[in-house]
Every structure is written in structure tokens, then in C-alpha cells.
Amino acid sequence: MKRLFNFNLPPLLSVGPAALFLTVFFIAPFAIIAVYSLMEADPFGGVRRAFSADAYIQFLFTRDWDGNLQFDLSYLNIFWRSFALAAGATVLCLAAAFPAAYYIATQPRRRRGLLLLLITVPFWANLLVRTYCWVLILRDSGLVNGWLIAFDLISTPLPLMYTDGAILVGLTYTYLPFMALPIYASLEKTDWRLIEASRDLYAGHRQTLARVVFPLARPGVIAGCIMVFIPSLGAFIAPSLLGGGRNLMIGSLIQLQFSSSRNWPFGAASALILLAFVLLLLYLWRRRSGRDGRDDGESIW
Amino acid sequence: MPGFGAWTWVFYIFLYLPLVILVVFSFNAGRSATVWSGFSLDWYARAFGNESIQRATVNSLIVAFSAMTAATVLALLAALALMRGRRFRGGTVFRVTLLAPLMIPEIVTAVATLTFFSALGMQLGLFNVFIAHTVFCIPFAYLPIAARLSNLDESLECAARDLYAGAWRAFRRVTLPLAMPGIAAGAMLAFIISLDDFVITLMVADAGSTTLPVYIFGMVRMGTSPEINAVSTALLAVTTVIIVFHYYLSNSAKNRP
Amino acid sequence: MIELQDISKSFGADVVALKHVSFTVAENEFFTLLGPSGCGKTTLLRIIAGFEFTDSGDVLLDGGDIAQLPPEKRPVNTVFQNYALFPHMNVLQNVAFGMEMRGIERVEAADSARRMLSQVMLDDFAERFPAQLSGGQQQRVALARALINRPRVLLLDEPLSALDFKLRKTMRIELKRLQRDTGITFIFVTHDQEEALALSDRIAVMRDGEVRQIGAPMDVYEKPADRFVADFIGETNFLAGRVEAGGGDGTGDGAGDSTGGDSSRVNSLRVTLGDGSTVTARSQNANAADLRGAVTLAIRPERVALSAAATPGGVAGAIDEVVYQGNTTRYQITLQSGDRIAALETNAAAATAQFAAGDRVGARFEPQSLWVLQE
Ligand SMILES: Nc1ncnc2c1ncn2[C@@H]1O[C@H](COP(=O)(O)OP(=O)(O)OP(=O)(O)O)[C@@H](O)[C@H]1O
Ligand SMILES: [Mg+2]
Numbered sequence: 001m002k003r004l005f006n007f008n009l010p011p012l013l014s015v016g017p018a019a020l021f022l023t024v025f026f027i028a029p030f031a032i033i034a035v036y037s038l039m040e041a042d043p044f045g046g047v048r049r050a051f052s053a054d055a056y057i058q059f060l061f062t063r064d065w066d067g068n069l070q071f072d073l074s075y076l077n078i079f080w081r082s083f084a085l086a087a088g089a090t091v092l093c094l095a096a097a098f099p100a101a102y103y104i105a106t107q108p109r110r111r112r113g114l115l116l117l118l119i120t121v122p123f124w125a126n127l128l129v130r131t132y133c134w135v136l137i138l139r140d141s142g143l144v145n146g147w148l149i150a151f152d153l154i155s156t157p158l159p160l161m162y163t164d165g166a167i168l169v170g171l172t173y174t175y176l177p178f179m180a181l182p183i184y185a186s187l188e189k190t191d192w193r194l195i196e197a198s199r200d201l202y203a204g205h206r207q208t209l210a211r212v213v214f215p216l217a218r219p220g221v222i223a224g225c226i227m228v229f230i231p232s233l234g235a236f237i238a239p240s241l242l243g244g245g246r247n248l249m250i251g252s253l254i255q256l257q258f259s260s261s262r263n264w265p266f267g268a269a270s271a272l273i274l275l276a277f278v279l280l281l282l283y284l285w286r287r288r289s290g291r292d293g294r295d296d297g298e299s300i301w
Numbered sequence: 302m303p304g305f306g307a308w309t310w311v312f313y314i315f316l317y318l319p320l321v322i323l324v325v326f327s328f329n330a331g332r333s334a335t336v337w338s339g340f341s342l343d344w345y346a347r348a349f350g351n352e353s354i355q356r357a358t359v360n361s362l363i364v365a366f367s368a369m370t371a372a373t374v375l376a377l378l379a380a381l382a383l384m385r386g387r388r389f390r391g392g393t394v395f396r397v398t399l400l401a402p403l404m405i406p407e408i409v410t411a412v413a414t415l416t417f418f419s420a421l422g423m424q425l426g427l428f429n430v431f432i433a434h435t436v437f438c439i440p441f442a443y444l445p446i447a448a449r450l451s452n453l454d455e456s457l458e459c460a461a462r463d464l465y466a467g468a469w470r471a472f473r474r475v476t477l478p479l480a481m482p483g484i485a486a487g488a489m490l491a492f493i494i495s496l497d498d499f500v501i502t503l504m505v506a507d508a509g510s511t512t513l514p515v516y517i518f519g520m521v522r523m524g525t526s527p528e529i530n531a532v533s534t535a536l537l538a539v540t541t542v543i544i545v546f547h548y549y550l551s552n553s554a555k556n557r558p
Numbered sequence: 559m560i561e562l563q564d565i566s567k568s569f570g571a572d573v574v575a576l577k578h579v580s581f582t583v584a585e586n587e588f589f590t591l592l593g594p595s596g597c598g599k600t601t602l603l604r605i606i607a608g609f610e611f612t613d614s615g616d617v618l619l620d621g622g623d624i625a626q627l628p629p630e631k632r633p634v635n636t637v638f639q640n641y642a643l644f645p646h647m648n649v650l651q652n653v654a655f656g657m658e659m660r661g662i663e664r665v666e667a668a669d670s671a672r673r674m675l676s677q678v679m680l681d682d683f684a685e686r687f688p689a690q691l692s693g694g695q696q697q698r699v700a701l702a703r704a705l706i707n708r709p710r711v712l713l714l715d716e717p718l719s720a721l722d723f724k725l726r727k728t729m730r731i732e733l734k735r736l737q738r739d740t741g742i743t744f745i746f747v748t749h750d751q752e753e754a755l756a757l758s759d760r761i762a763v764m765r766d767g768e769v770r771q772i773g774a775p776m777d778v779y780e781k782p783a784d785r786f787v788a789d790f791i792g793e794t795n796f797l798a799g800r801v802e803a804g805g806g807d808g809t810g811d812g813a814g815d816s817t818g819g820d821s822s823r824v825n826s827l828r829v830t831l832g833d834g835s836t837v838t839a840r841s842q843n844a845n846a847a848d849l850r851g852a853v854t855l856a857i858r859p860e861r862v863a864l865s866a867a868a869t870p871g872g873v874a875g876a877i878d879e880v881v882y883q884g885n886t887t888r889y890q891i892t893l894q895s896g897d898r899i900a901a902l903e904t905n906a907a908a909a910t911a912q913f914a915a916g917d918r919v920g921a922r923f924e925p926q927s928l929w930v931l932q933e
Contacts, residue, residue, distance in 0.1 A: 146335030234406025
């Protein structure tokens with residue numbers, strides 16, 4: 001007994017508004033940047049109405065004064081750095097969140113509720129503010145340097161800010177709840193008798209973890225990795241607050257093209273390339289997990 | 302597993318220590334973020350007295366309320382169609398589009414929206430921000446509503462029709478009240494997501510329609526001032542209150558039919 | 559009064575839920591749809607209630623076609639399998655809902671609701687919410703909520719299946735009482751044959767979307783139309799037999815015409831069993847006299863009488879197993895023909911079991927209860 005003929009507003013009324021709204025304000029914009037990425041840049045912002053593949057060529061080549069193309073790795077490097085940082089943040093999040101998620105899932109019901117709420121709050125809290133906290137901690141006059149100097153351990157502040165390390169800490173910190181919640185969700189359904197059974201059969205802690213717990217948690221781990229990796233890859237806040245002007249990531253590169261660099265086609269092309277990566281990743285993930293299309297989970301993902 | 306309990310403590314300390322530092326130093330009398338020089342509400346007073354912050358706050362609230370309303374209405378209609386209506390062609394595409402803003406990196410959506418407005422020459426200030434926010438608030442409003450509807454036994458709606466309620470009254474008297482916890486949850490999430498949004502607003506907003514997060518970002522860029530701590534703490538407090546409320550609402554809703 | 563004419567319904571391309579279903583339910587009748595899971599009972603009720611459209615066929619109520627009316631326009635109410643009480647309304651509001659929707663003043667609706675609640679003995683529960691009621695109480699609220707509207711027909715979809723065994727028995731009696739008191743026509747769905755036999759005026763036995771037999775409980779039990787009905791309702795022994803040329807004696811005895819109407823003529827036949835012995839059996843097939851070749855015989859275990867092997871007139875066999883069941887004793891027997899049957903003997907007098915395993919016995923089949931079945 002699935003679907004009724006009643007309670008069926010005419011589709012024009014129910015599907016219509018959201019479909020129209022999203023087509024105009026969500027799908028059309030993507031069509032437009034696709035077009036923009038194939039036009040000439042206007043140095044005053046925006047584009048000139050002329051076809052050009054420059055935006056894509058620019059990734060691999062620079063044009064020297066004579067107009068010759070030369071192989072140039074600097075943009076590719078930014079992409080590479082972004083992947084490395086996002087992967088690093090994902091690994092760190094996994095390492096930090098897995099034991100915690102496991103521990104929470106084994107707690108009595110009441111306690112679990114509170115522990116879960118304590119992850120849920122930062123999950124929703126403002127990303128900018130949560131990144132800003134690390135500015136307070138890491139900058140030259142920040143908490144770490146301040147205290148190290150106060151205890152005479154160092155005389156000049158350590159250069160903690162504007163490093164890849166700072167970006168990595170910022171990404172890990174901000175996306176940590178995105179890893180913990182999916183892992184918890186998959187472990188919550190676990191039948192803990194399996195683990196007792198495994199211990200019964202003389203599997204050690206480590207073996208139990210590897211052979212029993214990890215496979216059970218795998219869907220959650222994969223979901224968590226996706227949830228951390230994708231936003232890290234496109235991160236803008238962490239690189240621009242903690243990485244300063246020089247340590248760019250894709251996100252800040254794109255933003256720059258639309259502001260000070262005024263190269264919209266290149267920005268549009270970068271955005272589309274990032275989008276392509278993300279969609280590919282999501283496609284692979286969905287094909288693996290082959291989920292059905294109903295939204296009966298409470299989880300936001 | 303041995304050691305996991307202790308690690309969980311470390312995990313929570315890592316998660317909360319930076320926030321505690323922010324909150325504590327927002328009440329610091331001095332300018333320093335390293336040395337405690339006594340409790341004071343000065344920075345709050347300063348921040349709330351700051352006209353730019355006031356304007357940004359008003360902008361944030363206007364956008365958050367209107368985006369929440371629009372997103373919740375659109376999401377409710379969409380959820381009714383997807384969870385209750387007859388299957389329709391393109392249903393899956395529709396659902397994927399609805400949820401896509403969750404998965405696409407914000408910066409990509411941001412520049413796409415910016416480009417779109419600029420190509421159209423649409424410069425409507427806060428209205429542009431409202432439109433952009435509504436797009437990414439829709440999935441956050443949709444998911445709790447859809448979850449609630451899918452847990453709602455369809456035979457309740459059948460019973461209402463069977464008991465002489467027409468389609469509209471069955472919706473009004475049975476479906477809507479029973480879906481209300483989901484609708485409220487969705488609206489709350491949409492509200493804080495809009496209130497907290499930074500990346501998309503940064504790209505889309507013009508000078509007159511700066512929101513609070515964008516203003517905070519600007520201040521951080523110019524160098525830190527304890528005022529930022531105060532405003533950030535306030536923003537954090539609003540989110541926390543709403544999330545805690547939402548958490549208990551959805552938990553108690555889960556335990557009821 | 560309510561008449562289904564040739565109803566067919568399928569879901570998608572390959573699920574056929576109903577095939578050419580027709581029957582008429584009379585005023586005041588307690589009519590039961592009985593059949594195994596998935597045979598289309600719920601679908602049929604949903605069609606009558608208006609939650610589902612038919613692919614073809616008509617639904618007539620008092621002579622008028624209601625197949626195109628939405629549920630709220632039909633003077634028909636439903637008691638849902640899981641009760642479907644509105645969780646956000648208290649008992650009184652639930653019961654008054656239908657009247658309110660029909661435009662009856664709130665106060666008046668509440669008054670009627672209270673009277674209705676006392677009819678189902680729930681006077682003290684008016685302010686409670688459904689979640690605060692036991693299963694049996696919820697069941698009675700669901701009944702009250704439907705009955706208050708005095709529908710022309712009340713549809714009940716396995717209303718007792720969620721209750722525990724004891725409560726089910728009490729509710730059965732209460733259902734029957736309510737039906738008699740209100741005089742409302744009930745169409746009742748169940749897959750519990752005992753429930754169907756105990757409650758119904760008539761039973762429609764369904765399988766795979768088809769109605770296999772319609773009749774009073776006694777007819778359905780005593781004169782099963784086919785092998786499925788015989789097997790589904792009660793326990794039945796099946797025996798292989800042959801009708802030789804000239805086996806039919808052609809005497810239509812016409813006994814016990816059923817109100818259902820499709821099993822009118824009854825014929826007697828001589829059937830030869832596997833071991834060569836012959837028995838007299840009956841057939842509902844109008845052309846039974848012309849029947850030749852292999853047939854299946856059906857007999858209820860309690861209609862098999864056992865006697866010592868020497869007694870003439872029995873079919874010879876040996877007892878495999880004896881199970882003493884208190885009021886009855888059950889024998890498992892292998893006949894000389896190779897057929898294995900059960901026999902149920904009533905322990906009318908205090909005595910030890912008449913026969914023991916290994917005994918050779920003669921089994922006699924009561925001729926009125928031995929049926930030649932059409933497959
Ligand atoms: N909405 C639907 N979509 C597809 N198939 C359906 C639908 N409703 C019922 N069916 C199919 O129709 C057939 C009859 O279903 P129905 O619910 O009427 O059976 P039932 O006799 O009530 O069974 P039960 O005793 O288990 O309640 C089943 O095979 C079922 O799977
Ligand atoms: Mg059913």
C-alpha cells in the first residue's frame with residue numbers, strides 16, 4: 001500500500017514552485033558559468049562576448065610575451081595541494097572520529113544522547129567562527145605563541161599561521177563532526193553481540209576491530225570520508241584565514257578570479273573542473289552503495 | 302576497545318577547547334587573547350553599539366527569516382509531491398536537484414550564482430542574497446519534512462478521507478498537524494543555515510547587503526579585535542540554542558507515532 | 559444492497575490483484591472475505607472504500623454506481639487493520655471526527671461520540687490519547703469512530719489480527735453483538751478460518767484474486783467447491799480415485815441448496831479407490847454423471863469412522879500413529895490403496911484408545927461428506 005490517488009495536489013502546485021525556482025536560480029547559473037568559461041576575460045570584470053578556450057589552456061600553459069604557450073605547473077600545483085590537504089584532513093578526521101564514534105555507540109542510551117548532541121552542535125555551528133577560533137590560537141600574538149613566550153620557551157613567535165599545517169588543522173577541526181556522525185550512525189545499528197562473539201572466539205582487540213567492527217562501520221566510514229573530503233577540497237574559509245594570501249587552495253583560487261584577479265572565465269573553468277571531480281566522486285560512491293531514493297533517514301545526508 | 306574512552310575525552314576537548322577560548326576571551330576586559338585581565342561585557346557593548354554590525358545583523362535576520370519561509374514552503378510542497386503524490390516522470394531528477402546544493406562545494410554554487418546575477422544584470426541587493434540562500438536552504442528544510450512524512454502512516458490520511466474529510470480538510474486536520482514537527486525542524490535548520498552562511502553571501506552580496514558572517518570575515522581580515530569575539534560568540538549562541546531545541550524536538554517526535 | 563460486478567484490478571504490468579470478482583452483499587449481513595495472504599482481500603476493501611480505482615467492473619450501492627466517488631462521498635466506513643487512530647486527537651475527537659466533517663455541530667457531535675463510546679464501554683477513556691490505550695481499547699475506538707456515522711456498510715480489515723488470542727475471542731463476540739445491535743452491514747476480512755466460520759452469515763473464499771466459493775459457513779465447510787477451499791478451511795483428507803464407465807448413478811439428490819447459489823445440484827457417483835474397493839461419493843458438478851477417469855476425493859477426518867478390520871464395508875488400512883488429544887483421539891492411517899489419511903474420533907465415553915499403532919482397521923467414509931472435487 002504505497003501510493004494513493006488522494007492528497008495529490010496538482011503537480012503544477014506541488015512540484016512546480018520548487019522545480020521552477022531551482023531551474024532558474026540553481027540549474028541556469030551552472031549553464032551560464034559553463035558558457036562564461038568559454039569566453040574571453042574582460043579585465044574590468046565579467047566577460048567579452050567572444051569564444052575562447054583560454055580559460056582551460058591556462059591550467060597547463062602560460063603565454064609568454066611573444067604569445068607562445070609554455071608549460072606551467074603552478075595551477076596544477078594548487079589543485080594537487082588541495083587534494084593533498086583534503087586527503088590529509090580526511091585521514092586525520094577518520095583517525096580522530098572513529099574511536100570516539102565507536103565509544104559513543106557502545107554507551108548506554110541516555111549517555112549516548114548527550115554525547116551525540118555535543119557533536120551535533122559544532123556540526124551546525126558557524127564554519128567561519130569555528131575557523132576563526134584557530135586564528136586566535138595560532139597567530140603570532142595568539143594563545144600558543146603567547147604562552148610559549150610567557151614561559152620563556154621561545155623568544156620570537158613561531159610561524160604557526162599561514163602554513164599548510166594551519167590549513168590542515170583548520171579543515172580537520174571544522175569537518176570533524178561530519179566524520180563522526182555518519183560513522184556513529186552506522187555503528188549504532190551494529191549488533192554488539194557480534195563483537196562479544198568475536199571476543200569469545202579468541203580474537204584479540206585488534207583483530208576484532210579489523211575483522212568485525214571496521215567492516216560493519218564501512219558504509220559510515222565511506223560516507224564520512226566523502227562528507228569531509230568534498231567540502232575540504234573546495235574549502236575557502238580555512239585557506240583564506242589560516243593560509244594567508246600565498247597558500248592557495250582551489251576554493252580561494254576560484255574566489256580570487258571573481259574578485260581581485262578579475263578573470264571570470266578562468267574562475268568559471270576552475271569551478272567546473274572542481275565540480276566535475278566532485279560529481280565523479282559522488283557518482284562512484286552512489287554506485288557502490290546503491291541507495292534507494294526514499295528519505296526515511298533522519299540523517300541530513 | 303581499550304583506550305577508546307580516553308580518546309573520546311581528547312576528541313571532545315579538541316572539539317570544544319577552541320570554542321571555549323573564543324567565548325572566554327569575548328568576556329575579557331583587555332584586548333589580549335592570551336592574558337585574562339578580568340570579566341567585562343565591554344566588547345559586547347561595543348559590538349552592539351557598532352552601527353555596521355547592527356546593519357549586518359538586521360540584514361542577516363531579514364535574509365534568514367525570508368529564506369527560511371520560502372525554503373520551507375517550497376520544501377513542504379516538494380516533499381508532499383515526492384512522498385505522497387503519484388509517481389511522476391522526472392521525480393528522481395527533481396529530488397536530486399533539490400538535494401544537490403548539499404553536495405556541491407559552496408564556492409562553486411557561489412560563483413555560479415554570482416555569474417548568473419551579473420549576466421542578468423540583476424542587482425537587487427538583499428533580494429539577490431535571499432534568492433541565493435533559498436536555494437541552499439531548500440534541502441535542509443526538505444529532509445526533516447520528508448523523513449517525517451515517510452514515517453507517517455498513510456492509512457491515517459485514508460481514515461480521514463473515509464470519515465468524510467475532503468482532500469483539503471484531510472490535509473489540514475491530519476497530514477499537516479502530524480507533519481508539523483518535521484516542518485518545524487526543517488524551518489529551524491534552514492534558518493541557522495542561512496544565518497551562518499558565509500561563502501555564498503560573500504560572493505553574492507553587494508556592499509549594502511553585508512550579512513553578519515561576511516562582516517566578521519572582513520574584520521578578521523583587517524586584524525583581530527575583541528569585538529569579533531563578542532559577535533562570534535553571540536552568533537554561536539543563537540545556533541546552539543536552536544540546535545539544542547531542534548535536537549529535543551526531533552528526538553521526542555521520533556518517539557511518537 | 560452492495561453489489562460488485564466483475565471487478566478486476568492490477569498493479570503495474572505483472573501484479574494482478576483481482577480477477578473478475580462479483581458478489582452481492584445483503585442488508586444486515588455479516589459478510590466475510592477469507593483467503594490466504596496476498597489474495598486481494600485488502601485491495602477489494604480499498605476499492606469499496608474508495609481508496610483504489612478498479613480497472614474494470616462496477617461497484618453498486620443500493621443500485622447506484624459509486625466506483626467513481628471519492629471516499630468521503632461514500633456512505634461506507636472502514637476499520638483499519640492497524641486502527642489508524644489519529645495520534646494527535648484524543649478518543650472523543652477521534653470518534654467525533656466523522657460527524658464534524660459531515661458538518662454536524664461540534665457540541666452535538668461530541669454528545670453522539672460520548673453515547674457511542676458508552677456503547678463500546680469506553681465511557682471513561684474519552685480524554686485519553688490513542689497512545690495511552692491498550693490494543694483492545696484502540697480497537698473499540700476504531701469501531702466507535704466508524705459506527706457513529708451509521709454507514710450503509712462497515713468494512714473491517716483484519717481488525718482482530720493485532721490482538722492476543724484471548725482478547726480476539728472476546729472481541730469476536732463483541733463484534734457480532736455490535737453488528738446485531740446496529741443492524742449495519744459488515745464486510746469483514748480475515749485469513750483466520752475459525753474466525754470466519756464463527757462470525758459470518760456468509761463467507762467468500764478467495765485465492766489469487768479470485769472468489770473460489772461463496773456460501774454460509776456450513777456450506778463452505780460441508781460442501782467445499784474445490785480442493786483449495788477444502789484444504790484452506792479445516793482439515794481435509796484427499797484420496798485418489800477413478801470413476802469407471804457407468805460410475806455415475808445419475809441420482810441428483812439436490813440436498814441442502816446453499817444460499818450462495820453456485821452449488822445447486824448434487825450428484826452421487828461410484829468411485830473406485832487405488833486398492834479396487836469402491837465408495838459412494840457426491841459431486842457438485844452438474845455434469846457429474848458424465849465424469850470419467852481420475853478424480854480426487856475429499857473427506858474430513860471427523861467423518862471417517864474406524865472399525866475393526868473384520869467389519870465389512872470399510873476400506874482396509876493400518877494405523878501408523880495414535881495421538882490422544884483429550885476430547886478427541888487422532889489416528890494416522892495408511893490405506894491399502896497407499897493413501898494416507900487422518901481420522902478423528904470423539905472420546906464420548908471414558909475409555910482408553912480404541913486402537914493402537916499397527917492395528918489393522920476398516921475406515922468407513924460417511925457418504926454425505928465424501929466429495930468428488932474438481933481440481
Ligand atoms: N499498491 C500496490 N502496488 C502494487 N502491488 C500491490 C499494491 N497493493 C497490493 N498489491 C498486490 O496485490 C496483491 C493483493 O494484495 P492485498 O493487500 O489485497 O492482499 P491481502 O489479501 O489483503 O493480503 P494480507 O492478508 O496479507 O493482508 C498482492 O500481491 C500485493 O502484493
Ligand atoms: Mg490485507
